[in-house]
Amino acid sequence: LHGKLLKSEAIPFPAKLGSYTFLSWEQLIYTITIPLSTSIILANLVIILGIAWNRQLHNTPNYFFLSLLVADMCTGVALPFIALMGLNRELSFSSCLVAHVFPNFLFLAFLFNLVMVHYERFICIVDPLHYNTLWMHRSFPLTLLVVWVPPLLYACLPAFGWNNWTSPAWDGCCRAIFPNAFIYLEVYGLVLPAILTIAGMTSRVLWITRGQMKEICRLHRAVERGSQASDQEQRMNLRYTRCVAAVSLTFLACWAPYLIYMHVCIAFLMSDTKWSSTTHIVLSCTGIGSMAVVPLVLGLANKQYTEPASKLLQKLRDRWRWRMQESEGTAI
Template identity: 60%
Template structure:
């Protein structure tokens, strides 16, 4: 039986598709450009060619792919008519890219966490010694898990050459629960734990430094102590704000989606527009995290800032030459 092309074309002209385009294209463009600039900054700075930045480059590449796939992720909740093989690709590829992004994010936090908690053992750390193997662990498992529906773990209707394509047909409920409670939530909890632990260690080290400084200089707090406390307070504020802006929308989106599955036995009871808004804001805000980490590091943006400064100076010099020419002519 041939595919229903008219229904398929109507799906792509639906208000849901227009809403996805309006929400995801600006955010996707920002994510792609920011990651490209940061990648260029790291590649052209030879001082940054070390193990931590190799992992961060992998994260940036995964985030770049997530930015490219961002417009397709909310559309997974829409129903359309196509061959089941195309339907699998439409769902598996974005899921794989998002899982690889999450695994890379955990690896970056884990590598920095181990460097701070165990600095003396860091040189013997397996992640530091076997970088290619560590990179494979953040790309191969997401690919294998995301490909399970292609190997038979799906709810494909039998004896149909062209079916209604939706995520309910590709991803069984057990697959979704395992991904959420076995991969996503543990990864988020691990990142939160490592971040809080690093902040706690930093705070205790600051207290030791202040005690040592006061034993030498006296009991009166110095300007250095005030600056250290201010920098720490700013760091905590930035981490808290990042969590509220980037993680909370995604956590809300995951919980709402799971609650909808529980209540409606596999079919989301959430309105399509509401589900699209939640998915766009949740996944899009989470994909902003590497952008914040990259832009916040001045070493990563140094080549870009140099290039922009040269461009600005050349523009100013051209304007000065024009003004001088006009004065001479007058």
């Protein structure tokens, strides 16, 4: 995915691309990705340290989420290299593999972890009585193997021979590493089904929540013996509406840029049309960056994860105020 989707339209270096233009595109990539990558890494570290610091959070569900945070942090580290995949360069076979296979593995591992976390929370709400008997709770190491090993195996298929390196029509590193069939299989066999699964589980949870809220309102009216909605029911409806709006906007903000980027890349790949690498850089950076924000939204919404960081900031703020007051008293 990502840069390799543009292998048909990428411009070989240095045949069609001047060094100045290439360097300017590299600078654009670093200008966009470095702030995004830094923010993603730091935010994940804050949540990881929050889970590690609080012993009450040392349980299986949070271990799943911790694995997702590690994968998300690795995606943040690889973000600049993912964008660079769209700029074809004359590299050796081993260099091409490292530059393309490793970022792809991190992305797929992140996606598998994200599906696993959503599935675990989905089962917790849909079937809470059998929640603790799930196979993922009985064998946590097996779960880690499921979300990390298959992405690694699939990403390494080009290293096992599924590539175009021996093709006489060499057209850059991307074309040599990733065949069209590999790209289509990843997009429509792995990425899109995973995104649709996450969307389906989220919609199902919201629907169940709506049904439970209606039942609570019905019982409340039976107790109060009133036919009209009370202020408490109106507040519950308003809170649910805000929840649906927040979830919908978050999903659109995090996934829509990536879906647009992915389908635009597939369209140009199928039509074998060249397009601006500047457009590719902007779409790839914003698409991958917005997708990597999903775990951060889930983590920062939980006050237990951010409590240690909040306490540390409060201590630093109190110490700074105390020093300011002390310096003012000394000056007087």
